[in-house]
Amino acid sequence: MNKGFSREIAATGKEKEKSYWLNKLADFQTKICFPYDRHHLQPGNETDMNDHEQLDLQLSHRLCQKVMKICSNNDHMIHMVLVSTLALLLYKYTHYSEEPEQIIIGTPIYKQKIQAKFLNTLLPIIMGLSPEMTYKQLLLQVKQTVIEATQYQNFPMETLLYHLDIPYSADDDFPLFDVGLLLTNIQDPGYLDHIHVNLIFSFTCHDSQINATISYHRRHYDRSTIQQLNAHFVNVLQNSLTDVDQVIAGIEVLSISEKQVLLETFNDTDCPYNRDRTVIQLFQEQ
16 A cells, blocks of 8 residues: 555544544533632642542442443443543533523543554543433443544544644643543553543443442532532432433432432421411511
């Protein structure tokens, strides 16, 4: 094959990759984030961009066994289930209408047999969620999206941002997504080192157990918020896998105790008042 023909093929491939990503992000407006506790720390408590803390994410052995069984112990399928669950949780936290919503989660490219300097090590997984779709449909969408994103993974994200006319500096938070997820069995955490995101869910499968940590930027999040996020992720994963054919609008995020607090405590508005007085008298006293 002559060099000119090789360059032509390479250029065609690059155009296909560019076209794919521009089409996938044609409707992008702003990145979706889990609600911050604050946008900035108080003066005197400033942090740098890499000032993260970690919290272990607790998955029961029984739940891990369920994930393994559904995924046939396949690491790539486990990764897709975890991405789907996190996307659903992010959707539940931020969705306020009946219209479909675009959710983007960042993930590294899969580990390569030959280590080299790659053009790109980062994949935005772009999903469209709506209340009436089932968890199984979400899983199938994520599977297809990951396959496509992997096929077109060599297009540099910085170049993509340029074509999307999105300002970006290496010192800024990454503008396409605020949440990352990886499975260390098949992905290298170092592939995310060059970008700044405020939440990273990191999982490892070992001896039929899934261990995980949530890395979070304390500039934006309190530890108590991440602990609640931890519990909600587990709830969504558990409830989703109980029946993959249920619509995502019906998948519960809250635990039974949290629902009781909302339904009973916050709705307990009964207040005694003196029935011997008229409304006007009560108003005048108030």
